Amino acid sequence: MDDSVVGDGEGAAAIRTHGLTKRFGAHAAVDDLSLTVPRGSVFGFLGPNGSGKTTTIRMLLGLVSPTAGQAEVLGLPMPRAARGVLPRVGALVEGPAFYPFLSGTANLARLDTADPLAPARTRRARVGSALERVGLSHAAGKKVHAYSLGMKQRLGLAAALLSPRSLLVLDEPTNGLDPQGTREVRSLIRSLADDGTTVFISSHLLAEVEQICSHAAVLRSGRLMAQGTLDELRGAARPRLEVLTPDTSEAAEVLRGLGLEIEPAGPGTVVGLPAAEAADGASSPAAAPAAPEAVVAALVAAGVRVRGFRAEATTLEERFVELTGEGFDVGG
């Protein structure tokens, strides 16, 4: 196959990985990752610091090679087809490096010059429209050292948008920004997505992913804990049932019989959770848990003395804390 011809397969995912793994010595930074990013989605790649997000992105962009597994970007294998794929992928990976004493326009023109596929004749128009796209036309002639962090980040996005892109890959695009800069960048990402561009965005902020993403995957220590639409992930939130009873072992028996997992709890208390789903989470949710009223009826029918009963739905936030298993940063 000629890799310079991009086989833009109808219905193909924007990104698909299978068993993607990267080891540094004995440590697996990314471990057997199978990810599907649908075209047109705004896909949040969510995980605590050090969970392997940047390493994954670097493999997707052909910047490092995987130890095992495969990655396809826009329907073509990476890194083999990098030459055909990368011109259609805009990336913001490390904080963009600009010349501080050159203007926004001059910086973008320099970057555009470095792109062998970008005709010089149309450079001015390209730079102008990229700046307009990110709302920086008014500051086009200003030197970059006078830009705020948010403006610099938007200039980074403008650089990623100099030529038409099918996919944008953004690594923690709001990291280090103040609230105003964060708002600017998030609203820009939303507007890019409205134009149909697939956006793959890594973040350690649940609130950010909830605000701008249609889909998400949750990574923990290099492993995929769940992926799906935000609604699917919410649907996979597991209600927690708490039974106060002197008959704890009988109650636990009834809950187990209904397919619930028993969680350690204090004396006189039995806590049941619907059984955990497979590691790919929302894409194969477990069977629907029994309704709380059915659980109470079963307890009573079995002769369990119920002194108290509580059913608590877990929020997406609790669900993500549960999946990532650590002090997950949900702010932002």
Ligand SMILES: Nc1ncnc2c1ncn2[C@@H]1O[C@H](COP(=O)(O)OP(=O)(O)OP(=O)(O)O)[C@@H](O)[C@H]1O
């Ligand atoms: N070049 C490298 N050599 C050795 N270990 C590495 C290298 N790059 C990353 N790692 C390790 O791999 C793990 C995942 O790092 P990675 O940067 O991909 O995580 P991340 O989720 O992007 O986190 P952060 O948001 O902090 O960048 C970490 O334990 C990190 O120390």
